[in-house]
Structures are given as structure tokens and as C-alpha cells.
Amino acid sequence: MGVPKKKKTKTKxxxxxxxxxxxxxxxxxxxxxxxxxxxxxVCPHCGYYDGEHKxxxxxxxxxxxxxxx
Ligand SMILES: [Zn+2]
Numbered sequence: 001m002g003v004p005k006k007k008k009t010k011t012k013x014x015x016x017x018x019x020x021x022x023x024x025x026x027x028x029x030x031x032x033x034x035x036x037x038x039x040x041x042v043c044p045h046c047g048y049y050d051g052e053h054k055x056x057x058x059x060x061x062x063x064x065x066x067x068x069x
Pocket of ligand 1: 030031032033034035043044045046047048
């Protein structure tokens with residue numbers, strides 16, 4: 001089996017790592033509630049997508065119940 005003669009230098013590892021970066025998601029303004037949201041996703045604030053109400057947002061109601069105790 002082939003054994004590498006020398007340890008890879010930090011510079012060479014760095015060159016490889018430079019291609020593994022993940023781009024941050026593209027943020028757009030929601031046309032319904034005008035909050036920032038990820039493009040091509042259901043809005044996390046109002047649950048609207050493509051001008052229609054797709055998902056009920058339950059998280060906010062759940063938090064209110066915890067505070068009420
Ligand atoms: Zn929205």
C-alpha cells in the first residue's frame with residue numbers, strides 16, 4: 001500500500017479547505033409580512049409561500065402557553 005512520504009503542510013490543507021465553504025442562504029423580504037426569510041422557502045414568520053397560506057405557525061402559541069404557567 002502506498003504510504004505518503006511527508007505530512008501535508010498547513011498551506012496545502014488550507015488550499016483544499018478553501019473549496020469546502022458553504023455559502024450563506026439568500027435572504028429575501030417576505031411579500032406578505034415583509035420580514036427577512038430564506039428564498040424559495042415557506043416564510044417562518046407567517047407561513048406564506050407563493051401568495052398562499054401553506055403552514056400554520058405553532059411555535060409562537062406554544063411559547064405563550066409556557067409563559068402563562
Ligand atoms: Zn411572511
